[in-house]
Amino acid sequence: MFKQIERAIRNEIVSGRWPCGHRIPPELQMANAYNAARSTVSKAMARLSEAGLVDRKRRQGTTVASPTEAHEVIGYLDVRQEIERKGRRYNYRVLRSRTIKGRSISESWSSIPSETPVLRLDAVHCGFDNPEVLEERYINLDAAPDALGVNFELETPTTWLLMRLPCTRLRHTIRAAVASVEQAKMLGVPEKSIVLISLRQSWAADVPVTFVKLTFPADQNQFVGEFNPPQA
Template structure:
């Protein structure tokens, strides 16, 4: 069966994400990759061009191709860094991991991210505070097929959003905003009353057509979001 450039690209990316080829390290040349994947050189060339366009690798004439030392985010929007957002309010930021577990992806998540039936995900519940007051409740799911190294990260010390932004770029995102009524569990985290309106942001991200993560962010009554275009 013929290997497609998307399969070549995905496999090269997986090697980089796993650390088989680290930052600054040379990537095999196109002729060697053509033999490895048993495909046409044009197939490898297209895969490499897209990885270069997305800021994953750096190609230099006569110097070869290397994994970029600092990966470039090529998205058309910025995913906010919550610490910066809170500190911009002249408040002290604090992060807390509530729970962490590896689970088989539930049906609703598989449908949303188009994951295979046996997909494992890392489920994280986190809290973010401003001056000791609840600011954001984070309910996050990370696709372990795409990011297996997430199993080894100590998220009690590092927030998942900070880790994801430093680990891998994203090429596509879907974001939705909505309002919901706080249930009893949410009142315990956001210090509000049952039935109070809370602001919800849901975000799914992909890279090279592979789902990375889904997160649902909940904010207490009175939260205000400002965007600039």
């Protein structure tokens, strides 16, 4: 029974119906609603808390957790910040937007069910209106149905998604590749230049939310990671 309750609450959070900071009904009230023991509800809430989806505070109740803590730890690459750090005015431009089925992207995004509706965005991150990073993004519309009506040129997909769906799992792969003719032209680099490809998948609990491919000119960018182990 606790799994049923956990799943129901998780769906409310992942769908965005319960946004960050939303106060979740008291355990006793939920126990009555689900015709379950309070200890069963408590177990479900404990699991959601462990997953980072809810914030439980004694005597203050339980609220939907803020995603900012999660992505600070996970370390999202902030393209806008990197461009503005170089002293250039940033803007995000959507080139194409269309809806596809999950099976169309299953080779790259294996965790998305084949019949799931997916929003595909082809976009560019610009400095002074010149493309500096190419973006190919896929958003699970079952998890974020409101994405269809969003103007992502006003709020980038990463920011919009993190404000609504707490990221609890991230897979990030970086590899080198040879730029295609189209990529080289858009980025203003010679044909067959080396580019760096960042592939990122993220989940809210066990629900796949987004897959994004970022393409950077290799001679203009670098990726730096730092690990600070706990002191004995």
